[in-house]
Amino acid sequence: MNIERVWAVWYSATGNTDKAVNTVAGELSAKLGLPLEQVNFTKPAEREKEYSFTEKDLVVMGTPTYAGKMPNKLLPDFQSRFHGNGALAVAIVTFGNRNYDNSLAELCAVLEGDRFHTVAAGAFVGQHAFTDELAYGRPGWSDQFEMKEFARRISVKVKSLTDTPAPVKVPGDPGAPYYIPMGTDGQPAKFLKAKPKTYLSRCTNCGACARLCPMGAIDPKNVSNVPGTCIKCQRCVRKCTKGAKYFDDEAFLSHVKMLEQNFAEPKDNEVFL
Ligand SMILES: Cc1cc2nc3c(=O)[nH]c(=O)nc-3n(C[C@H](O)[C@H](O)[C@H](O)COP(=O)(O)O)c2cc1C
Numbered sequence: 001m002n003i004e005r006v007w008a009v010w011y012s013a014t015g016n017t018d019k020a021v022n023t024v025a026g027e028l029s030a031k032l033g034l035p036l037e038q039v040n041f042t043k044p045a046e047r048e049k050e051y052s053f054t055e056k057d058l059v060v061m062g063t064p065t066y067a068g069k070m071p072n073k074l075l076p077d078f079q080s081r082f083h084g085n086g087a088l089a090v091a092i093v094t095f096g097n098r099n100y101d102n103s104l105a106e107l108c109a110v111l112e113g114d115r116f117h118t119v120a121a122g123a124f125v126g127q128h129a130f131t132d133e134l135a136y137g138r139p140g141w142s143d144q145f146e147m148k149e150f151a152r153r154i155s156v157k158v159k160s161l162t163d164t165p166a167p168v169k170v171p172g173d174p175g176a177p178y179y180i181p182m183g184t185d186g187q188p189a190k191f192l193k194a195k196p197k198t199y200l201s202r203c204t205n206c207g208a209c210a211r212l213c214p215m216g217a218i219d220p221k222n223v224s225n226v227p228g229t230c231i232k233c234q235r236c237v238r239k240c241t242k243g244a245k246y247f248d249d250e251a252f253l254s255h256v257k258m259l260e261q262n263f264a265e266p267k268d269n270e271v272f273l
Pocket of ligand 1: 011012013014015016017018063064065066067068069094095096097098099100125126127128129130179231232233234
């Protein structure tokens with residue numbers, strides 16, 4: 001098959017998926033000797049555009065795992081904004097050391113539904129957005145080494161293709177329900193309505209959180225006001241240089257503690273091709 005361009009396409013709130021997708025796509029572009037194009041799908045304005053590909057494109061697309069699946073508020077954008085038109089695709093998810101459950105299967109199904117042909121897929125561990133206690137610093141050096149080896153194997157597969165490949169097989173069920181977050185008491189932790197709070201003594205109202213929020217949920221004129229839908233992605237918490245954003249919702253904090261107590265053992269990356 002005559003591929004002419006490699007694409008990196010990603011949604012990434014705290015940077016892990018950005019790193020995974022760009023490491024794999026960058027290495028693929030180097031190994032295949034092809035130009036690399038990028039689409040950062042994180043900001044609301046980027047998710048309003050349409051992206052059409054052709055059978056000369058190889059698209060590496062990535063998303064984090066939220067509650068065992070793709071982020072539900074972004075799913076319609078992933079389903080409607082991309083037009084594969086026969087392009088090859090590599091599906092990538094990151095997960096915060098609990099489990100990716102059904103997110104990779106869902107992304108593969110979305111890609112096939114968007115008329116891409118999946119050739120490979122990978123689930124990579126990343127520091128949990130909720131806490132530094134899970135997978136701290138990942139993806140790190142050795143994860144990136146594995147990502148590059150994954151890209152090398154994909155380049156070999158792509159070069160050897162003479163016909164449309166069969167969809168890559170991955171574990172999970174795209175139709176499965178979302179993972180229900182639990183608290184330390186073993187009961188469901190209900191924090192759907194939780195929103196970030198602001199330490200007014202630290203906040204300089206610079207507006208970075210409002211500009212960076214993937215949901216456009218924060219009022220740019222008064223950043224302590226969050227009138228929009230918060231998806232708990234932690235981008236504002238992680239990106240604020242003054243450390244002025246935090247969550248104090250009790251159910252949320254109980255879930256984080258439960259994760260720290262039960263999922264600290266380092267998990268492996270998994271690739272399929
Ligand atoms: C709302 C939310 C839900 C999450 N759910 C899961 C999960 O079900 N399993 C898991 O292992 N990690 C989970 N995580 C952790 C993220 O998948 C992980 O931190 C990911 O690498 C973040 O990607 P990003 O840095 O590209 O935003 C969740 C994170 C958030 C913000």
